[in-house]
Amino acid sequence: MGNVIVERVIDFLKCYPPFQDVDLKDLCFLAEQVRVDYVPKRNFVFKAGDAAHKEFYVVQQGAVGLRSAQVNASDWIDICDEGDILGLRPLFADQTYAMEAIAREECVLYAIPFEAFKTLSAKHAGVMDFLLESFASNTRNPKAIDTKGKLLSSNYTQREEDTTDLDFFQQAFFTKNPICVSEQHSIQEAAKLMSNHKISSLIVEKSKRPVGIVTDKDIRSWVATGNLSANTDVKFIMSTPVACVAEQIQLAEVQSLLLQHQIGHLCVTQDGTDQSEIVGILSEHDIVTAQANNxxxxxxxxxxxxxxxxxxxxxxxxxxxxxxxxxxxxxxxxxxxxxxxxxxxxxxxxxxxxxxxxxxxxxxxxxxxxxxxxxxxxxxxxxxxxxxxxxxxxxxxxxxxxxxxxxxxxxxxxxxxxxxxxxxxxxxxxxxxxxxxxxxxxxxxxxxxxxxxxxxxxxxxxxxxxxxxxxxxxxxxxALSSHIFTKLKANERFFAYLGEDAVKNPPPLGFFRQFLMEDDGEHKDEFDVKARAIQPLVDAARILVLSEGIEGKNNTVDRFEALIQREPQNEEVYAGCIKSFLVLSKFRALEGFKNGSSGRYLELETLSKSDKMKLKRAFKPIKEVQGLLKNRFKLAYFL
Amino acid sequence: MINWWRKLFGVPTDYPEYWRSYAELFKHPAPERIVVLDCETTGLRPCEDKILSIGAVALCQNRIYIKDQFSVYVKQKMTKAESVPIHGIVGNESENLITEEEAVKQLLAYLGSSKILGHHIQFDIKMINLALKNLGLPKLKNKIQDTIDLYSQYKGVHEVMNKSLDELCEEFNIPKKDRHTALGDAFLTAQVYQRLVII
CATH class of the missing domain: 3.30.460.10 (Beta Polymerase, domain 2)
Known part of the structure; x- marks a missing residue:
């Protein structure tokens, strides 16, 4: 006869990440160390400033709200329900909690000692990653994090970008030790070099640093049109400055740079600027051959x-x-x-x-x-x-x-x-x-x-x-756009309408029970990611650039970036919005490709717990930017 | 004659070592630990029925420590066909069965001087005391508390309200799993207790 209590705990834990990836033997070891806590409604699990517990918590039943003690009482930063993890801070940061955790309804929590957990996470790499993500998800609210928490969140950001697919992010292939000429070489000499080596471009160097680039196209257009003689120095026809990159550059970045600057070549230098030694040259051709369908x-x-x-x-x-x-x-x-x-x-x-x-x-x-x-x-x-x-x-x-x-x-x-x-x-x-x-x-x-x-x-x-x-x-x-901006200038009444429209869909707080699902119709039990999450961000960006009179920015990401320039004090909110917008757009695109649909409705049941968490985290900046809008427009008008 | 004196004054000189060290613990103040206990038996008549298994789990400051648990299956000569469907224990089924004396010995070591709690605990205590008596040992020295009494207090009622463990689990929204295994029932009872002591 097995041990029924331990089995019960395992049965629960194995349904949720990161435990689902842990093998049974280790899970059994972990389950034996579990403490079962009952927390009545409105009781604290921990308070901000409390000394760190030796355990973290998994919600087995009920829901725990997390909030910062400074923020007004209804402002939940996160709601943890069944299977969610909380109280991870002691694992990463200092010895006290930064937030308070309160039972929103009566709860059963599994308290898992960090000590028991550490042995396990050393064995299972994914476990620690997941906890980091959980932690970042709990503390994303910039108001709630102090320097240490912030440090961790930004570490996390880097991590996410690091975990890229190696197949795609292969290092860009480039030609090492490229043929160079000095500024004093004549166009003719340059042309000869190119033809001898069967290459289409030359880097013009000065003490091993790139100062310009000459392509066969430059030579053709300058010489053929007869504007300059073949004896002219190359420095008169070279393109300068040279776009440079570091050796460790990824294919995608190169593509992006070439597209952006509408150029065909990049010079590879030691530190990625034109102030360091030349290492190689990277041409559009290199990329095209690297990727046929580009x-x-x-x-x-x-x-x-x-x-x-x-x-x-x-x-x-x-x-x-x-x-x-x-x-x-x-x-x-x-x-x-x-x-x-x-x-x-x-x-x-x-x-x-x-x-x-x-x-x-x-x-x-x-x-x-x-x-x-x-x-x-x-x-x-x-x-x-x-x-x-x-x-x-x-x-x-x-x-x-x-x-x-x-x-x-x-x-x-x-x-x-x-x-x-x-x-x-x-x-x-x-x-x-x-x-x-x-x-x-x-x-x-x-x-x-x-x-x-x-x-x-x-x-x-x-x-x-x-x-x-x-x-x-x-x-x-x-002309049309300037007309609109003139009409809008200081038009408080209009902005009040637009502002109200922009905040009409508040973001969901979490995947807390059914409360954010679509209630009826064809899309019952699905989540409208467009109306509930993407649209509010798009609307917010629009009204903000319109009211600031920022012209020529049409893209939501560009708009928030322009706003960061204009209002550095709100950088954190806007940067959060950009990140959310991208995450949500990705969810939508994936869903759309998967089902050949508009990707608008996400089936929550098919999402993994970690995807849900990512989504959840993406909601927070929406709430923040809507708060900002409320202050700026609605109140300004109605008060 | 000497034995008679000893019995009269409760001097436990010739009790086995395991009982003496158990009794020793009661000289110190009782620990905060509470043991929630349940027995599965061959039937409901203490004079003729026997303990088949004992399960227990401990609480400290109202938290259940899963590691601090106890579970034994006892080898008994008698089995009663009618109780098998309830507890699922068929006689001599498993090799993990231990003698009643071994079970009692382990139980005393586990209990220490902690308070014992259970649902209709008097029955379980009676069964254990009978087992102790068969071994020539005194009754359990632990303090005893019944969930039923706590439940009445919780409801603010003076007379005893007779509710089954199933009913309590339903009322407190505790998923009923592993009913009628000693350890499973003990765990459920412990969870009921967590909710009863909190006001």
Whole structure:
């Protein structure tokens, strides 16, 4: 006969991480050391400043709330329910607790001695990782952590980025000991060197440091156009400064840099700046050969193709690429960026092909992407959301001009639909006469939405404010955007409406019982990650940049980054928002690819405990930024 | 004659070592430790039935220490077919059975001078005392407390409220597992106790 009590404890523990990965023998050892505590409702498990207990706790029954003693009483930092771990602080930090833990309902806790646990975690690597994550999850609230806690949280952040997939994050391959010339070499000498070594670029060095780079393209354009003679020093044609990277650079970073600077070569130096010794050269070609199906290749293909079939193939490659990226731990910001650049290029191409088909547009126009397309935050295929603005024309010509653009929009929209971007059910498309208008008509439309705020108008604003030019004339989209900013300036009434809209969906506190699930309908027992978590962040970023008058930032991450620049005092909140946004977007993208859906609804039951924890942690910054919004807008108006 | 005197004055000179060291502990103040105990028996009549197993787990400051537990299965000549379905112990089934004297010896060492708690504990105590008597030993010296009395206090009622362990578990939302194993019942009773002593 086995030991029934120990078996009971094991039965419980083995359902939850990190215990589920521990083998039975070790689990048995651990279960024998467990102490069973009963904590009545509203009693403390520990208080802030209490001397550390020799045990940490697993909630077996009930729920324990964690809060900082300084923060007002209803402000729970975290709620731990069945299977959650708390009281880990003594394992990592100093000898007292930073928060208080109170039973929200009557609880049974399993107290596990650190001593027993340490022997075990030495054997099972995943166990300690999980505890670190738990700890970070409990203390994410910046108000609750002192320096030590912070240190740990930031350690954790690094850890997460370190645990990247090695297959993808292979070190970028580069050519060592590259051929260099000095500034005084002539163009002819440089050309000879390149041709002898069959290379397309040369680094120009000065005492072993890179000062410039010369490519065969530079030589062709300078010499062939006859502007300079072959005897000229290379320093007159070299590109400078040279973009440099360190030896330890990952493929993905290189891609990102090449994309960002629109360059073909990077110089590898000892410390990654142009102030240190040259180690090698890294060309776009190196990357392309390293990765056949890469974003740069896709971008180039888009520019070259003319047929829908080719675009379809590229669109499919993009999905494959993104899906593969998501499987790795590649930073979500990079995945989104690749998606954004390629999607934009694709849309651009679609409109260009449509224009070619219909003949050149009668007047200047701009094709605008709206909503998530405007923000460049699409990873999955979504509905089409676009609008078109054209130059003001005399009334007599208006009808003809508009009918051309409607045709253009219909053609483009049809193409997009073929590519998998289905028609917008609400018809927010340029093919709808309401959203295909001249500049002054658009200005009028925005004025109306802003001057007469209503739920409907605020909704329209939240979609249309995030427009981005996809194709056409910058001056039109810029004009529209400055009109909006002028209208919004110090418009407290409008911001109050927008602010109220932005905080209408408070974040869930935790996966505490059923309380954050969708209550009814098709998506019962699922979690609406878009409406409950992503949208609030997007809305917050939008209203904040609008009120600060920060123009030209459309992307949620970029917006928060701009806000950090503007308001360093809120850096912690905004940085938290960026991280949450990326984590949540990743959840959504994974879910979407898995089920071929919009990824909007997460099935909580299929999530692992550690995923749930990640999600939970992502909610906290939402709460913080909403608090900030409430202070800034709603109260400012109503008081 | 000498034995008679000894019995009269309770001088335990010829008691076995294990009893003497048990009795010795009561000279010091009782520890905070509480032992929650349950016996499975061949039936409910103390005069004819026998102990089949004893299970116990200890509490300190109202916390259950799983490591501090006790469980023995006792070899008995008699088995009663009608009680087998309840406790699931079939006679001579296992090799881990020990003699009643060995069980008592281990139990006394485990109990020490701690307070004993149980559900309808008087029955279990009676069974143990009978086993002690068979070995020529005195009754248990420990303080005894019954969950039923605590429950009445908890409810603020003066007369004894007769509730089964099942009913108490249901009332306190304790998942009923391993009912009718001595150790399982002791663990459940300990959990009931945790809730009863807290006001």
């Amino acid at each position: 974003p740069i290749a896709l971008l180039k293909q888009i520019e070259r193709v003319h047929e829908v079939e080719s675009l379809l193939r590229i669109r499919a490659s993009l999905s494959q690429l993104l899906q593969a990226y998501l499987q790795t731990s590649l930073p979500m910001s990079y995945v989104m960026k690749v998606s954004r650049l390629i999607t934009q290029a694709l849309m651009q191409r679609v409109v260009a092909i449509s224009e070619q088909h219909l003949g050149e547009a009668p007047v200047k126009f701009a094709w605008l992407g709206l909503g998530s397309q405007g923000r460049g935050e699409q990873v999955l295929l979504t509905d089409q959301d676009h609008a078109l603005v054209f130059e003001d024309v005399p009334d007599a010509k208006l009808e003809d001009v508009k009918s051309y653009f409607l045709k253009l929009a219909q053609h483009a929209s049809q193409l997009l639909n073929t590519l998998g971007y289905v028609y917008c059910p609400a018809e927010m498309m340029a093919s709808n006469p309401d959203y295909c208008m001249s500049l002054s008509q658009w200005k009028q439309q925005f004025s109306q939405w802003i001057d007469q705020p209503s739920t409907q108008h605020v909704m329209m604003c939240s979609i249309f404010f995030d427009f981005a030019k996809v194709y056409g004339e910058d001056e039109l989209s810029t």
